[in-house]
Amino acid sequence: MTILFYIAALIAIVASIMVVTRTNIIHALLYMVISLLATAVMFFLIGAPFIAAMEIIIYAGAIMVLFVFVVMMLNLGKQAVEQEKRWLSTEGWYFPSLLSLILLLEIGYLIVSGQTAPFNGRQIPPAEVGKELYSTYLIGVELAAILLMAGIIGAYHLARRKKYVVHRFLKTEGAEQ
Amino acid sequence: MNETLFYLILIVGVLVVMLSIAALLIWYERRMLALWQDRYGPNRVGPFGLVQVLADMVKIFFKEDWIAPFSDKWVFIIAPTFVVIAVLMGFAVVPFAPGLVVADLNIGLLFFLAMSSLGAYSIFLGGLSSNNKYSLIGALRGAAQVISYEVFMGLSLMGVVIMSESFSLVKIVEAQKTIWFVIPQFIGFVIFVIAGFAESHRAPFDLPEAESELIAGFHSEYSGMKFGMFFVGEYLGITLISAMIATLFFGGWLGPSFLPPVVWFFLKTGVFITFFVLVRAALPRPRYDQLMALGWKVLLPLSLLNVLVTGALKLYFAG
Numbered sequence: 001m002t003i004l005f006y007i008a009a010l011i012a013i014v015a016s017i018m019v020v021t022r023t024n025i026i027h028a029l030l031y032m033v034i035s036l037l038a039t040a041v042m043f044f045l046i047g048a049p050f051i052a053a054m055e056i057i058i059y060a061g062a063i064m065v066l067f068v069f070v071v072m073m074l075n076l077g078k079q080a081v082e083q084e085k086r087w088l089s090t091e092g093w094y095f096p097s098l099l100s101l102i103l104l105l106e107i108g109y110l111i112v113s114g115q116t117a118p119f120n121g122r123q124i125p126p127a128e129v130g131k132e133l134y135s136t137y138l139i140g141v142e143l144a145a146i147l148l149m150a151g152i153i154g155a156y157h158l159a160r161r162k163k164y165v166v167h168r169f170l171k172t173e174g175a176e177q
Numbered sequence: 178m179n180e181t182l183f184y185l186i187l188i189v190g191v192l193v194v195m196l197s198i199a200a201l202l203i204w205y206e207r208r209m210l211a212l213w214q215d216r217y218g219p220n221r222v223g224p225f226g227l228v229q230v231l232a233d234m235v236k237i238f239f240k241e242d243w244i245a246p247f248s249d250k251w252v253f254i255i256a257p258t259f260v261v262i263a264v265l266m267g268f269a270v271v272p273f274a275p276g277l278v279v280a281d282l283n284i285g286l287l288f289f290l291a292m293s294s295l296g297a298y299s300i301f302l303g304g305l306s307s308n309n310k311y312s313l314i315g316a317l318r319g320a321a322q323v324i325s326y327e328v329f330m331g332l333s334l335m336g337v338v339i340m341s342e343s344f345s346l347v348k349i350v351e352a353q354k355t356i357w358f359v360i361p362q363f364i365g366f367v368i369f370v371i372a373g374f375a376e377s378h379r380a381p382f383d384l385p386e387a388e389s390e391l392i393a394g395f396h397s398e399y400s401g402m403k404f405g406m407f408f409v410g411e412y413l414g415i416t417l418i419s420a421m422i423a424t425l426f427f428g429g430w431l432g433p434s435f436l437p438p439v440v441w442f443f444l445k446t447g448v449f450i451t452f453f454v455l456v457r458a459a460l461p462r463p464r465y466d467q468l469m470a471l472g473w474k475v476l477l478p479l480s481l482l483n484v485l486v487t488g489a490l491k492l493y494f495a496g
Binding site: 050065073123127 | 301
């Protein structure tokens, strides 16, 4: 199991690096999907099959599809690739690399000093996740629901068809002709 | 028998059976469509035209395998494999008979949903990498259609999950010993079938490839065996959806004992495959906005209501 975990982790890391360095956005998105799948395998291996399935259904299956959808709408061509190349110049790398290095050192320190939470190889069935969500973490679920509701209302407001007024003196701003 | 060996044989068996069913379906669909349209269909090669499948395969393997020079080459090449791999993976959780299941995961149903959503990548990647306006429109439609209908597909199955109290497909089948879920979950069943048509982008919901307006939509540029992969993927998708309908709503392998369970399973699956073909022969293709309106304005509220009522009844009768 441990060796499988490390293989999946390695794939996730390599794929994530590829996501950042690709100039073609479709290739970057594909690597992102691979990275998410690898993460799902890791979740599965440490005994969280429900989270693994959700990772694939929601992130790889829905959010990434929306990304692809937007990319198709934008119709990016050679120009975008050129722009990406310019952005990936060496100066742009310094600061993010520094921040990542600090995080890496922190993780290394935590592992070496043995302050990580112990891992018990217990599998958590989906029913238990549901019970926890609706009891211990109820406030989080409710907050997420409020946020999504606001998002839906906002999207409705943006996409709402403007009122169609027949009389020429009563024409509203931006009405369809 | 050695357990590892048993599973290896089972996996190879499932692979071979499913791929041959998919190949046979090409012939079956043409014959059935012909029957319903008062024609003969392919009846020249071999008995009942059965060897037509072989002839078609030989043809498709020897066709020129053209890669469009203006395409995104590598994405173009790997795109058709997604749907075949994802759908074949989906068969891993389908219980064919008691004990005859590759992996009885406790998230089996979610695994199926995950695989069916990954299979959709073929459409977007194939359409997008073709660099062709018809393919792009097909891919756009496919993306919007699949992502919308996935929502109702998942929600329509939650009633089944509430009633059987498990995501495991084996447990779901066992929970149907007294009554098939198609009766208490009829609304869920109807929504799942409609979503299944949209998810496998079959007629009448084959808008991503609508031949009258988009030539062949997302696979316009594909030829030879690459096109064949899309084709096989579509038939595998039909088989998987039919198998899931049989498992989730019609008691899977359960049936009177004069036939072995695995025969019952394949009989039920065959009935739904025939239903898929019949619908293609019977219904016209809706307009694109009609498809989306049906999804979000009718099926979504209906499936949410179904979950609510099922949950409420379950709680009420549980005491």
